[in-house]
Amino acid sequence: MRSVLMLTAVLGLLAVFGPSLAPHDPTAIDIPNRLAPPGGVYPLGTDAIGRCVLSRLLHGASWSLGLAFLVSVIGLIAGTLIGLVAAMGGRFVDWIVMRATDSFLAFPDLVAAVVIAGVLGAGTGSLVFALTVTGWMRYARVARGIGLSFGSRGHVIQARLAGLSPVAIARWHYLPALAPSLVVVWTGMLARAILGISALGFLGFGVQPPTPEWGTMLLDARVHLRSTPLLMIWPGLAIVATVLAINLAGDALRDSLSPQERSA
Amino acid sequence: MTALVDVLLRAVVVLAGTALATFALLWHAPGDPALAIAVARYDAVVPPEVLDQIRAQAGLDAGFWSAFRHWITPILTGDFGSSSVSGRPVWPDLRDAIALTVPLALAGLAIGLVLSVPLAVFATRRPGGWLDRSTVAVASLGAAIPAYWLGLLLILLFAVHLGWLPAMGAQTAAHMILPALTLGLGVAASLMRILRSGLLEARGQPFLPALARRGVARNRIGRDHVAPHAAVPVVTVLGLELAFLLEGAVIVEVIFARPGLGSFLVQAISARDFPKVQAVVILTALLFVTVNLLIDLTYRLLDPRTGSRDA
Amino acid sequence: MLRVEALFVERGGRPVLHGVDLTLAPGRTLAVIGESGAGKSTLIGAMLGIVRSRSGSVTWDGGDLRTAYPSLVMQEPRAAFNPALSLRRSVMEPVRARRLELPDGRIGRLCAGLELDPGLLDRRPHEVSIGQAQRLGILRALIASPPIVLFDEPLSALDAVTQKHTASLIAALQREEGFAALVVTHDLGYAAAHADDVVILRNGRIEEAAAAQSFFRAPRTAYGRALREAALALGALERIA
Numbered sequence: 001m002r003s004v005l006m007l008t009a010v011l012g013l014l015a016v017f018g019p020s021l022a023p024h025d026p027t028a029i030d031i032p033n034r035l036a037p038p039g040g041v042y043p044l045g046t047d048a049i050g051r052c053v054l055s056r057l058l059h060g061a062s063w064s065l066g067l068a069f070l071v072s073v074i075g076l077i078a079g080t081l082i083g084l085v086a087a088m089g090g091r092f093v094d095w096i097v098m099r100a101t102d103s104f105l106a107f108p109d110l111v112a113a114v115v116i117a118g119v120l121g122a123g124t125g126s127l128v129f130a131l132t133v134t135g136w137m138r139y140a141r142v143a144r145g146i147g148l149s150f151g152s153r154g155h156v157i158q159a160r161l162a163g164l165s166p167v168a169i170a171r172w173h174y175l176p177a178l179a180p181s182l183v184v185v186w187t188g189m190l191a192r193a194i195l196g197i198s199a200l201g202f203l204g205f206g207v208q209p210p211t212p213e214w215g216t217m218l219l220d221a222r223v224h225l226r227s228t229p230l231l232m233i234w235p236g237l238a239i240v241a242t243v244l245a246i247n248l249a250g251d252a253l254r255d256s257l258s259p260q261e262r263s264a
Numbered sequence: 265m266t267a268l269v270d271v272l273l274r275a276v277v278v279l280a281g282t283a284l285a286t287f288a289l290l291w292h293a294p295g296d297p298a299l300a301i302a303v304a305r306y307d308a309v310v311p312p313e314v315l316d317q318i319r320a321q322a323g324l325d326a327g328f329w330s331a332f333r334h335w336i337t338p339i340l341t342g343d344f345g346s347s348s349v350s351g352r353p354v355w356p357d358l359r360d361a362i363a364l365t366v367p368l369a370l371a372g373l374a375i376g377l378v379l380s381v382p383l384a385v386f387a388t389r390r391p392g393g394w395l396d397r398s399t400v401a402v403a404s405l406g407a408a409i410p411a412y413w414l415g416l417l418l419i420l421l422f423a424v425h426l427g428w429l430p431a432m433g434a435q436t437a438a439h440m441i442l443p444a445l446t447l448g449l450g451v452a453a454s455l456m457r458i459l460r461s462g463l464l465e466a467r468g469q470p471f472l473p474a475l476a477r478r479g480v481a482r483n484r485i486g487r488d489h490v491a492p493h494a495a496v497p498v499v500t501v502l503g504l505e506l507a508f509l510l511e512g513a514v515i516v517e518v519i520f521a522r523p524g525l526g527s528f529l530v531q532a533i534s535a536r537d538f539p540k541v542q543a544v545v546i547l548t549a550l551l552f553v554t555v556n557l558l559i560d561l562t563y564r565l566l567d568p569r570t571g572s573r574d575a
Numbered sequence: 576m577l578r579v580e581a582l583f584v585e586r587g588g589r590p591v592l593h594g595v596d597l598t599l600a601p602g603r604t605l606a607v608i609g610e611s612g613a614g615k616s617t618l619i620g621a622m623l624g625i626v627r628s629r630s631g632s633v634t635w636d637g638g639d640l641r642t643a644y645p646s647l648v649m650q651e652p653r654a655a656f657n658p659a660l661s662l663r664r665s666v667m668e669p670v671r672a673r674r675l676e677l678p679d680g681r682i683g684r685l686c687a688g689l690e691l692d693p694g695l696l697d698r699r700p701h702e703v704s705i706g707q708a709q710r711l712g713i714l715r716a717l718i719a720s721p722p723i724v725l726f727d728e729p730l731s732a733l734d735a736v737t738q739k740h741t742a743s744l745i746a747a748l749q750r751e752e753g754f755a756a757l758v759v760t761h762d763l764g765y766a767a768a769h770a771d772d773v774v775i776l777r778n779g780r781i782e783e784a785a786a787a788q789s790f791f792r793a794p795r796t797a798y799g800r801a802l803r804e805a806a807l808a809l810g811a812l813e814r815i816a
Contacts, residue, residue: 099274103281106552107545108507111514111529115545118533119293154654155665157625158715161647162669176659195410202412203518203530218412222519229420236413244408251404 007249011242015065022055026212035228044234047217048224053231056212057238063213065242067124068193071131075193076186078132079139080178084170086140087147098144101137109134113196117205127206131196138185146181147174180257187250191243198239214239267564275557282549283339287332290538298324344543349535354543358528362547364434365517365524368443369509375448376455376505383452384459391464399456406453411512415446415519432521443520447512451505458501466490503552503559510548576600577640577723577755582631584614584621584779591617592779594631597757599772601722604749604756606766606787608802609776615759618776619727622757623647635722643723644669646716650728652708655715656700662711663696669719677718685714688748706737713745723755730765738762742769763806767791775799 019026023043030050038045044053086097104112117130150156150173159169200206201215209216214235221232298318302310319325321334338345344354387399422442423431430439467490475485514526521527525544532540579597583590592614599605609615620626622633624641635643646669649655656665670677686693689710695703696711703711709732716724729745730738746769749756760766766773766787773790775783775798783790783799791812794800806812 099277100281102274102278102556103285106278106282106549106556108511108548108552110511111548114514114530115533115541116289118530119289119536119538119541121294154649154651155657157623158647158649158655158665159657159668159672161623161645162672162719163644164668164672168672172660172664173657176657191408199410199412199515202515205533215412218416222416225416225420226424229424232413232416232420236410236416239410239413240405240408243410244405247404247408 007245011065011246012069015062015069018058018061022052022058024052024055026051026055026059027210028052035224035231038230045228045230047220047231053217053234056217057214057234060212060214060217060235061238061242063207063211064194064197064215064239067128067197067207068190071128071135071193071197072186072190074128074132075135075189076139076182079136080143080175080182082136083140083143083145084147084174086144087150087174088166088170094144094148097140101140104134105137107134109192110196110199113200114203114205117200122205122208124207127197127200130200131193135189135193135196138189139182142181142185143174143178146178150174150177180253184250184254184257187246187253191246191250194239194243194246198235268561271557271560275553279549279553282553283336283546284332286542286545286549287335288328290335290542291328291331293536293538295536339542339546344546345539347537348539349537354539358525358540358543358547361523361525361528364522365513365526368440368447368516368522368524369513371440371444372447372451372509372512373505375444376451379448379452380455380459384456384463388460388463388467391467396460399460403453403456403460406449407457409450409453411446411450411515412519414449415442415516418442418446419519434520434522434524439520439522443516443522446516446519447509450512451508454508455501455505458504463490500559503555506555507552576636577757578632578634579622580632580634582618582621582633583629584617584626585629586617590779592621592628595776595779595781597774597781597784599723599755599757601755602749602753603771604758604769606770606773607757607759607776608761608763608766608773610761613776614779615761615776616727617779619647619725619757619759622725640723644673644719644721646719646721646724648709648712648716648724648726648729650731652705652712652732653700655712656708658700660699661696662698662700662703665700666696666711666715666718669715673719675719681718682714685717685748688751689714689744706733706741709733709741710744713741713748717748717752717754720752721754723757726756726758726760728760729758730760730762738765745769763791763802763812767812775802 023041028051030046032050033042033046034048034050036042036046036050042052042054044057047053047056082097082101086094086101089097112134113130116133117126120126120129153173156169156173159173164172197206197213198215198218201213201217202219204216204219206215207213209220217235218232221228221235224231296315298315302315302318316325324331324334344358346353347357383395383399387393387396390396419431419442422429429441430436431442433439469490472485472490476482510525513524514529516522517524517526518530529541529544531537532544577597577599579595582592582595584592595614595618597605597607607615607618617626621628621631622640623645633640635645656662666682669675682696683693685691691707691710691714695707700708709729713729726745730741733741742765745756758765758770770787773783773785773787774781775790775796777798783794783796785795790799791803794803803812
């Protein structure tokens with residue numbers, strides 16, 4: 001749990017304070033210095049229209065991380081609620097909810113996100129909606145999978161007899177036990193969201209230019225692959241380092257949970 | 265028998281749900297659907313009376329459910345309609361695109377299997393050994409590298425720097441190598457993790473040391489006791505890899521400017537050619553529901569105790 | 576007054592309770608006795624609506640028993656408490672859930688009656704002994720002054736000395752509070768010492784229902800006699816006759 005908190009803190013700081021560390025305006029155009037190599041005024045060089053790559057990376061961090069955080073937290077809340085409804089609602093509700101979940105899982109989520117974001121029209125709102133709609137199912141499955149066994153637990157039976165409302169039972173008797181597993185899923189979904197945001201950006205369906213975002217930076221850099229290959233190295237490294245850090249923290253967290261929670 | 269009925273019923277409900285979600289998405293897409301149909305049909309500016317007529321024909325004026333009925337009926341008979349941009353029927357073009365993507369996906373899967381299976385087998389002979397640890401490290405790194413960056417790196421190395429392979433297009437067999445490698449490395453990374461944990465579990469079966477003490481050869485233990493146990497999750501993995509391959513194809517075909525299902529979809533979305541988009545969506549859903557159905561049934565065959573995967 | 580009429584429960588197409596009838600008046604104790612698998616726990620589950628019954632009715636003073644907020648004391652003491660919450664929170668759950676006003680000093684009086692240190696309430700379930708956990712379970716069952724308390728093998732997780740002690744505390748509290756007690760048990764000694772009436776359950780049917788005194792003096796059925804002889808042979812029952 002501590003590693004995840006630390007990581008969240010570091011990534012959060014990067015997302016919040018990254019932009020203020022940027023040496024330049026990420027959208028300022030400097031045509032005479034276009035495609036400049038690293039060094040001097042521009043520590044990591046400039047892109048095709050002379051914008052500072054380092055500044056764009058740092059501002060891009062707050063876009064990528066901020067949006068990924070937003071998407072994964074909305075998914076966490078929605079998916080947990082849906083999973084709890086399935087677990088607590090009885091067999092019929094469970095069957096319906098799980099078939100709805102299967103419908104969304106019947107699709108590779110990135111393909112679905114591309115279709116949704118593309119059909120709704122490019123923009124940050126469509127991007128968030130597309131990644132959230134395709135990103136709640138794992139939470140729902142985990143919440144439902146663990147929660148299903150809870151109906152027969154002593155303290156849940158006692159709470160029902162005491163007259164506690166279903167919402168309060170979910171809050172006090174289900175959530176505390178679900179939380180560790182949900183946090184593990186959340187780390188995985190945070191990494192997926194970062195990959196999804198940059199993939200949609202790379203395909204042109206994500207955050208729109210001139211906003212700096214790692215995926216759109218890669219898309220821009222692709223054209224100059226032969227002349228200025230470094231341009232595509234930086235955003236790629238940023239994505240890989242972030243996703244790797246999140247995945248490793250998630251693995252460590254999973255291993256620190258008890259075997260019982262791991263198998264759930 | 266009831267199990268079979270249950271599995272089939274689930275598949276039908278899931279397909280219906282996917283169709284409904286797809287239509288809801290198109291229904292809420294910005295723009296006037298009647299206008300889109302008019303442009304597709306007449307390729308010209310049409311008077312408002314014609315638009316009203318189209319609305320009535322397509323059930324658009326009678327609300328969501330009526331429009332859904334008009335929309336789903338031809339699809340159920342296998343009629344995917346015509347492109348709203350070119351006016352050409354969707355199905356022949358889609359078929360050609362699929363025919364281009366299938367070999368790429370198979371090549372990617374083959375590369376993934378060739379790289380991951382031997383490595384996972386050797387690595388798990390000594391869990392925690394250097395080979396095992398480096399395998400895990402490479403697999404973790406592989407899971408974090410998105411296909412679009414990996415593809416660009418491969419182009420940079422093999423096409424730009426070394427000049428060994430062509431990067432863009434699909435003219436020759438050599439054009440297939442880099443895209444297939446991009447897909448294959450991604451498949452290998454994900455397969456390695458799953459195979460490793462499956463093999464570790466299979467090798468940890470409590471009766472294996474007893475067999476070894478009785479003098480059963482190591483290779484025979486592996487063939488008769490470890491491989492079958494590790495094979496069960498492989499069925500699931502193949503389902504997951506199929507999703508991975510399709511996602512990968514979208515990305516890889518865009519990077520390498522290859523025609524195929526992925527670029528078909530991306531171009532259709534960019535052109536707002538909804539008949540093409542929905543055809544891809546529905547075929548994909550059908551494919552995945554079928555695969556999941558087969559996986560479910562295979563599970564029941566391999567292990568009668570498993571009522572269903574989410575039980 | 577508790578009235579159970581023709582309660583019928585099926586599990587997997589097989590009947591587990593075949594039309595059980597019971598009555599229990601306020602302040603009285605009814606022991607439901609039977610061997611493992613006789614349907615005792617199913618009976619409690621069906622009465623509380625935890626287990627679905629196929630037919631029959633369970634009423635308190637003419638209304639659905641559940642609307643009278645019956646309490647339950649469980650066999651496994653710690654399972655009744657949420658490991659994530661303090662014992663005080665769990666004990667107060669019925670009060671909080673129904674927004675009741677507790678009379679001043681009620682927790683203190685009940686704790687005294689159960690010989691519990693009120694400081695235990697600030698601990699978590701795994702930080703108290705099994706015996707303490709069970710008395711805390713009784714505290715939670717009594718806190719909102721329920722008209723009836725159902726006890727599901729309340730003593731079987733405890734050692735012999737603690738069993739006797741806990742049983743006498745329950746009896747004393749019942750005299751003070753006046754709740755009706757339905758106790759499911761396989762312990763004839765307990766029933767003989769504390770029950771006003773007994774019901775013998777066997778294979779989901781009531782084999783014999785009688786006042787405790789008359790049952791322990793002279794069971795009417797062969798099965799009742801066998802149970803009594805076995806208990807006498809084990810020394811679990813003092814010779815009453």
